[in-house]
Amino acid sequence: MAPATLHRQVETRLNAKDIRYTTGRRAVVTTLAESDGPRSAAELSAKIGANVPLSSLYRTLTVLEAADVITPHFATKGLARYELAEWLTGHHHHLVCIECGTVEDIEVPPLYEQQVAALVETIAATSSFTASNHDLEIEGTCEQCS
């Protein structure tokens, strides 16, 4: 999605909830849009530069998550990583490096996605669990670490 379009969509979403789309929030959205996978508060801070205090960053993340603009991800120990919500990026899955912990987004071909969706349907039909979403985590070693 073009950055201008992205920001317009986010702004509309935030305005609908009477939340301002401030510079700091815009910076987080921009940075996540440029990333190819979820990023932690520390990673965002480093990339944004302009030494924003971490407490402000965390507050920004809380606000954006509550507005469903970003989604948290917890594939690695001890810290949360965030990415733009799927209504902004499209549905995707994750490659998780078991060495360095970085996470990369992947899209899977439609045929496979249908199979996974069918699997989730099947599970839902045979249990009392109400499924709303799914995420396939492929664990392994990234190029850097191998």
Next chain:
Amino acid sequence: MAPATLHRQVETRLNAKDIRYTTGRRAVVTTLAESDGPRSAAELSAKIGANVPLSSLYRTLTVLEAADVITPHFATKGLARYELAEWLTGHHHHLVCIECGTVEDIEVPPLYEQQVAALVETIAATSSFTASNHDLEIEGTCEQCS
């Protein structure tokens, strides 16, 4: 797996690495074997009772993880949950409740498992990422929370 068999397998594995299979370690393995999903240190502590200090529990978890007897899981914010490694339990996936955070194991029918395996193969073939395992997280609402 029968408890006796389980403990024998774990003991063999630990002995091979010159690690003792102590009462505390045995208690963690027993408790995880009785659980239907990954459990946190606090949950294990509560279930084991016998007020074991958390620091000892964490050390036990570290040792068992290093010996590949247990595997950490991070689907929810702020804390790690552990489960017996798949060579002891068999391959499975997870239902994650987005309300209360609890995680439950599920086995998926072989046909679907083959499809997922094929998907992972395909991804591996088209990227420089070396896949070693995968985990499908189905997010939704558990019976309690719905």
Next chain:
DNA sequence: TTCCTTGCAAACGATTTGCATTGGA
């Protein structure tokens, strides 16, 4: 002016570590 937002510092909760003690082979 009136709230929302931000910055700073202190507080928190999960986890880790140093060190002295205990216990099993």
Next chain:
DNA sequence: TCCAATGCAAATCGTTTGCAAGGAA
């Protein structure tokens, strides 16, 4: 006996919160 394992207390790390200052409508 001797080193691994444990308990306790203090330290660490990511994250959250109270409160006062800054900023946009």
